[in-house]
Amino acid sequence: MIKRLYPLLGGLFISVTAMAQSSNDALLYSPMQPHGTARTQALGGTGVGLGGDYSSAHLNPAGIAIFKTGEFHISGGVAITQNISTYLGNGSLDNKGNRSNFQLPSLGLVMATNKNDGKSTWNNISFSLGIERLANYNNEITIAGNNKKSSLSDVWVDDIFDGSDATRALGTDLSDATGLTQDYQPPTGNKQPMSLASPSRQIGGLLPAGIQQRGTLKTEGGLNEYTFAIGGNYGDRLYIGASINLPSINYKETLSWSEDDADEANKTNSFGYFDYYKNLKRTGLGFGGKIGILYKVSDHFRLGGTFVTPTWYSIHDSYTSELYSDIEDGAGEVPAKSVDGTNGYAVEYDYGYTAPLRAAAGASYFFGDLSQPKTTQGFITADYEYVNQSSGKFRMSDNKGTENSLNNNIGAIYKSASNIRAGAEVRFQAMYAVRLGFAAYGNPYSNDGYNAGVDASRKVYSGGLGFRNKGFYADATYSYTQGKDRYQPYTVFDAAYTPKAAALDYTRSNIMLTIGFKF
Numbered sequence: 001m002i003k004r005l006y007p008l009l010g011g012l013f014i015s016v017t018a019m020a021q022s023s024n025d026a027l028l029y030s031p032m033q034p035h036g037t038a039r040t041q042a043l044g045g046t047g048v049g050l051g052g053d054y055s056s057a058h059l060n061p062a063g064i065a066i067f068k069t070g071e072f073h074i075s076g077g078v079a080i081t082q083n084i085s086t087y088l089g090n091g092s093l094d095n096k097g098n099r100s101n102f103q104l105p106s107l108g109l110v111m112a113t114n115k116n117d118g119k120s121t122w123n124n125i126s127f128s129l130g131i132e133r134l135a136n137y138n139n140e141i142t143i144a145g146n147n148k149k150s151s152l153s154d155v156w157v158d159d160i161f162d163g164s165d166a167t168r169a170l171g172t173d174l175s176d177a178t179g180l181t182q183d184y185q186p187p188t189g190n191k192q193p194m195s196l197a198s199p200s201r202q203i204g205g206l207l208p209a210g211i212q213q214r215g216t217l218k219t220e221g222g223l224n225e226y227t228f229a230i231g232g233n234y235g236d237r238l239y240i241g242a243s244i245n246l247p248s249i250n251y252k253e254t255l256s257w258s259e260d261d262a263d264e265a266n267k268t269n270s271f272g273y274f275d276y277y278k279n280l281k282r283t284g285l286g287f288g289g290k291i292g293i294l295y296k297v298s299d300h301f302r303l304g305g306t307f308v309t310p311t312w313y314s315i316h317d318s319y320t321s322e323l324y325s326d327i328e329d330g331a332g333e334v335p336a337k338s339v340d341g342t343n344g345y346a347v348e349y350d351y352g353y354t355a356p357l358r359a360a361a362g363a364s365y366f367f368g369d370l371s372q373p374k375t376t377q378g379f380i381t382a383d384y385e386y387v388n389q390s391s392g393k394f395r396m397s398d399n400k401g402t403e404n405s406l407n408n409n410i411g412a413i414y415k416s417a418s419n420i421r422a423g424a425e426v427r428f429q430a431m432y433a434v435r436l437g438f439a440a441y442g443n444p445y446s447n448d449g450y451n452a453g454v455d456a457s458r459k460v461y462s463g464g465l466g467f468r469n470k471g472f473y474a475d476a477t478y479s480y481t482q483g484k485d486r487y488q489p490y491t492v493f494d495a496a497y498t499p500k501a502a503a504l505d506y507t508r509s510n511i512m513l514t515i516g517f518k519f
Contacts, residue, residue, distance in 0.1 A: 027389055027414070028251070029286075029313065029355040031135035031223060032441040032458050034421065037075055037106045038475035038514035042464030043423025044437025048383040049304035049362025051239065051294050054108040054516075057128040057229035059383075060292035060306040060362070061241030065231030067112045067126045070519045075106040077512030081139050085487065087213075087502035088145025094214055097140030103222065105133045105512055119235040128229045135223035137251050140216065141487050143502045148210035150497035152257055152276065153180055153195040158493040160193050166347045169338050170278065170321045177336035178325035180274055196271045196327050197259055200497060207269060209262035215489055216257075221250040221282075229290075239294040247311060249284035257489070272326035281346075284315035286355070300366045308358040315353055318346040352395030360385040378426035378433075385421070389414040389444040417442035423462075433466035437479075445486075454503060458483030471518040481508040 034045025036055030043050075047059035054073055056063025083097040108130025116123050156171040160181075163172060175181040175195070183191040199207040226248065231241030260273040288311035294304040321338040338347060361384050368377025390411045396403040423437035439460040464477035486501040 027392075027444055028135070028137075029223065029247075029249075029311070029353060030387060030389055030392070030444070032419075032444070033135065033481060033508075034437075034439055034460055034462070034479065035105065035132050035134050037073060037516075038077075038464060038477040038512045039435065039466060041105075041479055041510070041512065042435035042437055042462050042466075042475065042477040043381065043425065044421040044439040044460060044462055046362065046381045046383045046421045046423045046437065048292070048306055048360045048385075049294065049302050049364045050379070050381045051302070051304070054110055054128060054130060055106065055132065056231075056241075057108065057110075057130065057227050057243055058132045058134075058225060058245075058290075060294060060304050060360070061128075061229040061243040061290055062231050062239040062292040062294040062304065062306070063241065064110055064126045064128045064229055065124070065233040065239040065241055065294070067110050068114055068124055068233075069112055071110045071516055072519070073106065073108055073514055073516030075104060075512055075514040077103055077105050077510060079103060079136050079138060079508060079510045081508045082506075083139070083141045083485075084505045085141065085143045085502045087143040087487075088147055088499060090145040094144035095142055097142040097216065097218075099138050099140040099218070099220075101136070101138040101220070103133060103136060103138075105136075106514065107131050119237070121235065123233045123236060125233070126231045128227070128231075131224055131226050133222045134225050134247065137219045137221045137223070139219045141502075141504065142214075142216045143487065143489065144212070144214040145499075145502075146210050146262055147213050147499055148199050148208075150200060150492050150499060151195055151197040151211060151259055152213075152490050153197045153259075153274070154492045154497055155490050157181055157193050157195050157198075162493065166349070169341050169347055170319055171276075171323075173341050174276075174321065174323035174336040174338065175274075175325070177340075178274070178323055178334040179327045179329065179331075180323070180325045197274060198497075207261065207263070207271065211271075212260045212262050213489075214258045215255065217487070218254045218256075220252045224248045224250070237296045241292050241294075243290045245286075245288045245290065245311070247286040247288070247313070249282060249286070249313065249315065251280075251282040253280040253282070254278075267328055270327055270329070272328045274323060274325040276321065276323050278319065278321040281318045282315060284313045284353075286311045286313040288312065288355075299370055302364045302366075304362045304364075306360050308360075310357045311355040313353045313355065315351055317349045317351075319348070320346050354393045354395065356388050356391040358385060358387045373430040376426065376428055378424065380422070380424045382420070382422040385419040386416065387419070388416040390416065390446070413446060414444050415446045417444045425466075427466075431467060431469050433468070433475075435462075435464045435466065435477075437462040441483075454484055454486040454501070456483060456485045458506070473514075473516045473518075475514045477510075477512050477514075479510045481510070482506065 040055040051063025051066040112126040184194040226246040229243035255278040292306035364381040366379040421439040441458040443457040462479035466475045485504040488501040
């Protein structure tokens with residue numbers, strides 16, 4: 001019988017938070033970036049109090065009720081991401097990560113049924129079906145520094161006592177097989193496991209110069225939301241809508257981690273180097289919904305609000321790892337692979353996660369002579385969004401103890417955040433448009449020591465151009481995101497040996513084009 005190993009996230013939580021949900025994504029399932037069509041992203045991601053764009057289905061479904069004709073659109077774009085790190089005092093060598101990728105951020109169809117035209121009747125009902133990329137996971141983080149306290153292999157020593165069979169298969173078993181971890185017999189007492197790479201806890205404490213650590217974390221994929229929305233228009237004043245959302249997770253992560261003896265000339269201290277590689281493939285499907293309202297206070301002023309239910313995810317992880325060690329015993333480099341101890345299969349785990357609910361409100365003001373479409377006119381719009389990041393919850397029916405521990409950690413690490421988005425558009429001759437936008441995403445981290453005091457808020461600056469004529473339109477947008485974050489490569493059971501998280505300066509440039517057809 002083929003045995004599949006399922007790692008408990010108790011020991012893996014540091015991997016989940018440090019490698020997936022904090023440093024590189026700033027909460028993997030609660031994206032902190034504008035999304036939508038090129039027009040929406042040029043406006044800073046606003047849309048709750050605006051409507052009239054396909055992205056309304058993903059922001060405030062009431063906004064699609066403004067459509068009285070059908071529409072189809074497709075978008076494409078390129079994202080260029082960079083992280084500059086400071087780790088253990090090093091902020092200049094091997095500290096830059098760069099990643100570029102092509103993406104299809106939005107694809108959708110809107111259909112409208114016009115029934116009436118009056119102030120006291122339901123005038124039309126609109127439907128939409130499509131997909132938007134809520135989060136782009138393509139990223140790279142590179143860190144390097146001299147560590148005189150601990151090694152990643154200290155985590156594998158901890159797992160000898162506290163890890164599951166599966167977590168040990170990804171690290172501890174490999175370090176044992178290559179001789180990196182060994183039993184040490186002190187002058188008095190029982191034998192105890194030690195790591196030859198640990199500067200502070202190695203047998204005899206023989207690494208006073210410390211170790212050189214280098215790590216690169218590459219991620220790819222995205223969080224795509226498939227949405228069906230319906231909206232109704234009452235008297236061309238009141239718009240209501242609802243949507244069913246099916247977010248899909250496609251996430252890949254590759255960690256390359258190397259440690260070398262900082263005293264290269266010493267070939268007799270039982271440690272030369274090790275190179276460790278860990279690969280994660282994560283897939284998942286979620287379910288959630290949105291309800292929204294949009295009201296025209298006057299022809300020049302609109303108000304909107306939307307409520308997003310918690311999103312329930314079912315997630316599957318698949319891990320493999322490799323380790324290559326040289327402990328200067330004359331054997332040279334010794335390899336080990338996780339699949340060698342798992343009958344050739346990856347370490348796998350299935351679990352659930354509930355992303356927190358969200359609520360948002362928006363307002364738009366239109367200027368110019370709206371009765372004359374060819375005159376210069378436009379609008380300004382703004383949204384406010386609230387999300388309590390600390391309310392995210394893991395679900396593990398087969399291990400409530402680990403579930404409670406993880407959720408307690410989430411409550412301590414994260415907090416509620418406020419996000420603000422604003423944009424403006426000026427249209428000329430009913431054909432050409434110029435747009436500007438801005439978004440500020442609040443810091444999702446609490447102020448505890450684990451987060452290294454990092455304020456991970458983000459700011460997004462955007463602008464774009466639009467063209468519309470005879471049922472065809474094209475919009476082009478450029479946006480620039482900047483912010484700070486942190487990356488915790490690992491934690492040791494004894495907190496004194498846990499290295500301080502690397503501080504990150506994060507930037508992303510996003511270029512995209514949307515073309516659409518009305519019918």
